[in-house]
Amino acid sequence: MRLQYFVTKADSGEQVLIAMEPAMKNDLEATKNGWQSDWTSDFISDPRLEKYAAKTEAGEIVALGAYREDDHGISVFIADIEAQPESNPTLTKKRRYAGVGRMMIAYGIQLSIDSGHGGVVTFAAKTDELYEHYVNDFHAVPIFQPFPGGPKLLMLADEGAQEIFGAYLF
Amino acid sequence: MAEQELQVARMDEETMEYLNVLFSVCKRFNTDYYHADPKQRAFMDAVATHEYQLKKAHEKGLQRSAVPPFMGIVRSERSNNMPA
Numbered sequence: 001m002r003l004q005y006f007v008t009k010a011d012s013g014e015q016v017l018i019a020m021e022p023a024m025k026n027d028l029e030a031t032k033n034g035w036q037s038d039w040t041s042d043f044i045s046d047p048r049l050e051k052y053a054a055k056t057e058a059g060e061i062v063a064l065g066a067y068r069e070d071d072h073g074i075s076v077f078i079a080d081i082e083a084q085p086e087s088n089p090t091l092t093k094k095r096r097y098a099g100v101g102r103m104m105i106a107y108g109i110q111l112s113i114d115s116g117h118g119g120v121v122t123f124a125a126k127t128d129e130l131y132e133h134y135v136n137d138f139h140a141v142p143i144f145q146p147f148p149g150g151p152k153l154l155m156l157a158d159e160g161a162q163e164i165f166g167a168y169l170f
Numbered sequence: 171m172a173e174q175e176l177q178v179a180r181m182d183e184e185t186m187e188y189l190n191v192l193f194s195v196c197k198r199f200n201t202d203y204y205h206a207d208p209k210q211r212a213f214m215d216a217v218a219t220h221e222y223q224l225k226k227a228h229e230k231g232l233q234r235s236a237v238p239p240f241m242g243i244v245r246s247e248r249s250n251n252m253p254a
Contacts, residue, residue: 043183068186074193074203080180089175101176120204122189126177133174141204144215146188146222151179153189157204 005168007062007097016056020107023051023064030061034085039064049079054103062097065104067111075155076112078105078123102164109165119161124151138163192218227254
């Protein structure tokens, strides 16, 4: 069995192999050019956040992810993931690559297993529709949101985590 | 139907701080949040929310009275005047 991350070209469905690497300074600085958010911000620069870049074999940055282990060994926070502008559903209707978010969540699950957090990840759903999708299709468990108007928090583990991560096992 | 593109929203520092409190409560009560039943989860949420509020009030140097009583308990004046 081997692990291979990939995304698919949205127009052809062709798989594009991806390598996950610790994000370097120049990877983060690239986000100043057209990305949804600036990955050199004080928030992202927090050393407790581990930043990773998903790159094609040609070195194209497909996405960035910021992850953090909680203080009590329960889960890994997926603090933020962002697809490149050409594949970011918030920025474009016609995406270059599909499956970017799933891959970055899978990487969070891998980090969670590696760090002894059992594959448990915690994150905030981007939309109400995705919240329902995570709960209904991946058995994510809602976490009470104590801040009015705050993001809808979810915990993902067990078979849901396996389903997402398993897509990259061959 | 095309597969829905998975995305997450940015989780701010305050939220991560709250989750750390929640998970410390889960650990203390030996409760597995993911596998807990709704009643157990609601209890973890209630305790964590209260402890988080106490923590924030403490950081601001406030008294316990600044934090709503846990599950409606009627506090004594002495208790209310204690540091959070």
